[in-house]
Amino acid sequence: xxxxxxxxxxxxxxxxxxxxxxxxxxxxxxxxxxxxxxxxxxxxxxxxxxxxxxxxxxxxxxxxxxxxxxxxxxxxxxxxxxxxxxxxxxxxxxxxxxxxxxxxxxxxxxxxxxxxxxxxxxxxxxxxxxxxxxxxxxxxxxxxxxxxxxxxxxxxxxxxxxxxxxxxxxxxxxxxxxxxxxxxxxxxxxxxxxxxxxxxxxxxxxxxxxxxxxxxxxxxxxxxxxxxxxxxxxxxxxxxxxxxxxxxxxxxxxxxxxxxxxxxxxxxxxxxxxxxxxxxxxxxxxxxxxxxxxxxxxxxxxxxxxxxxxxxxxx
Amino acid sequence: xxxxxxxxxxxxxxxxxxxxxxxxxxxxxxxxxxxxxxxxxxxxxxxxxxxxxxxxxxxxxxxxxxxxxxxxxxxxxxxxxxxxxxxxxxxxxxxxxxxxxxxxxxxxxxxxxxxxxxxxxxxxxxxxxxxxxxxxxxxxxxxxxxxxxxxxxxxxxxxxxxxxxxxxxxxxxxxxxxxxxxxxxxxxxxxxxxxxxxxxxxxxxxxxxxxxxxxxxxxxxxxxxxxxxxxxxxxxxxxxxxxxxxxxxxxxxxxxxxxxxxxxxxxxxxxxxxxxxxxxxxxxxxxxxxxxxxxxxxxxxxxxxxxxx
Numbered sequence: 001x002x003x004x005x006x007x008x009x010x011x012x013x014x015x016x017x018x019x020x021x022x023x024x025x026x027x028x029x030x031x032x033x034x035x036x037x038x039x040x041x042x043x044x045x046x047x048x049x050x051x052x053x054x055x056x057x058x059x060x061x062x063x064x065x066x067x068x069x070x071x072x073x074x075x076x077x078x079x080x081x082x083x084x085x086x087x088x089x090x091x092x093x094x095x096x097x098x099x100x101x102x103x104x105x106x107x108x109x110x111x112x113x114x115x116x117x118x119x120x121x122x123x124x125x126x127x128x129x130x131x132x133x134x135x136x137x138x139x140x141x142x143x144x145x146x147x148x149x150x151x152x153x154x155x156x157x158x159x160x161x162x163x164x165x166x167x168x169x170x171x172x173x174x175x176x177x178x179x180x181x182x183x184x185x186x187x188x189x190x191x192x193x194x195x196x197x198x199x200x201x202x203x204x205x206x207x208x209x210x211x212x213x214x215x216x217x218x219x220x221x222x223x224x225x226x227x228x229x230x231x232x233x234x235x236x237x238x239x240x241x242x243x244x245x246x247x248x249x250x251x252x253x254x255x256x257x258x259x260x261x262x263x264x265x266x267x268x269x270x271x272x273x274x275x276x277x278x279x280x281x282x283x284x285x286x287x288x289x290x291x292x293x294x295x296x297x298x299x300x301x302x303x304x305x306x307x308x309x310x311x312x313x314x315x
Numbered sequence: 316x317x318x319x320x321x322x323x324x325x326x327x328x329x330x331x332x333x334x335x336x337x338x339x340x341x342x343x344x345x346x347x348x349x350x351x352x353x354x355x356x357x358x359x360x361x362x363x364x365x366x367x368x369x370x371x372x373x374x375x376x377x378x379x380x381x382x383x384x385x386x387x388x389x390x391x392x393x394x395x396x397x398x399x400x401x402x403x404x405x406x407x408x409x410x411x412x413x414x415x416x417x418x419x420x421x422x423x424x425x426x427x428x429x430x431x432x433x434x435x436x437x438x439x440x441x442x443x444x445x446x447x448x449x450x451x452x453x454x455x456x457x458x459x460x461x462x463x464x465x466x467x468x469x470x471x472x473x474x475x476x477x478x479x480x481x482x483x484x485x486x487x488x489x490x491x492x493x494x495x496x497x498x499x500x501x502x503x504x505x506x507x508x509x510x511x512x513x514x515x516x517x518x519x520x521x522x523x524x525x526x527x528x529x530x531x532x533x534x535x536x537x538x539x540x541x542x543x544x545x546x547x548x549x550x551x552x553x554x555x556x557x558x559x560x561x562x563x564x565x566x567x568x569x570x571x572x573x574x575x576x577x578x579x580x581x582x583x584x585x586x587x588x589x590x591x592x593x594x595x596x597x598x599x600x601x602x603x604x605x606x607x608x609x610x611x612x613x614x615x616x617x618x619x620x621x622x623x624x
Contacts, residue, residue: 154374
């Protein structure tokens, strides 16, 4: 598809004429603009609560200013470092374990010579993407349930120590592996799609000439296929790094029990508890704001790096 | 994909290549097993004898097939109330969000609209900044949407990301010349949108319908925060109470000792257990039926989305 010029030269700059011609377009945009105003812009004003002692009776404006009190209090909490650590460790673990596998799957699928088998593997590996978080966590609980869970039983038969096998779900130490590997189980296939589409763009002539030159299959994967997806890999890696402080709330919350609280309490769940459960609105808003600011700074940094990289790495 | 020589057309097959093929096959097969087995197990466990399931007797094939668990699920009223609610929420949410994404996507895809770039900035701003959970919650409470099922339909029905996908799609698949022609024929924007743009974008609409429908089908968090009445709960929240809730689990763990006696309580607990498998299957049924379409159109969505990149 050829790129079309952004504007028609003969009417460029003639915005009165454009307005007469296109004013109806604003009606198409109106519902969304209005929606975003109510659901996204109006809550922004509630951020003021983070700097006030919010009392529902007095309203946001009527409540007393307290400056950075809530932030200071949060940072001074003993739990603060624990929560921060949990958040970062969980993210980094997830990234380190979950990032390379879809690449491997995509390369393997791309090199698979049996179309029907490939199709079956794709259909099955994409499927868990559509499973809801509730069902996913439910499956973890059922499959690892003490003494009855099938995966526990299989692990036991494979030699997992008996004194530990009864309480996988109740050990704080198993929260992270369970969280990360169940996530990989659910998203592995799906995350490989983007690499597969990059691989489908590889010029077949490259493979032919490499073959004529006597390259083995493995060499062709390593020196033709893999380099062709490196730009995609780098961009995705960088974007993922920008999400490090952004642990998904829903799954952590569902997996949280009183047994694993010491590893599973992350910023998002803490905000939920202090805010919605305990009604400390100002405190929770402050923590949420702190998290958003860190997120945004990470995103900015990472975007800058991405821009530099995509200039250098896209030959 | 065919190479000029055919895939296996070379004269002698290299031994290294054979090993390579074997390794590729092995990798795929292991990943396949790891992902397929838990899914398969849920299915066979849901139709097997509960006692065998709980003692680890079911591993590869269903044994002593029984539909008791499904019978129990059918009798469980909350599930069907949740089912009905979710069907309603999903239908309404999907209709609304597709309406929003198509109108906004069209609005942004039109050229020569004054102030359009400010509107784009206004929209993308919301992708990066939000008030956060608590301010949003308090606002919803103030405008009396807390406890009102309408919030389930409204919350998240605009996705700026999807709007940008729609705009990209309309830019590249609906030729600008059509608009010029329609204008000369005396058509206005509404008629052009309904008569020409929509009929030209069935793939886009399908992608958006499926994106919204699956998101809403799996949604539970909004209901957890904003809804209070049991009768309004979506299926996923009912499911959570059955299969995730830790108290429920603890109760079940206490029951482990009871099971050996074979008493009534033990029997009941066993049935509760196998109900969990059955309920997972029942809740996933619509998604499973749609899966062939989902796979096709979701991949398409990923592709349209990545053009933008």
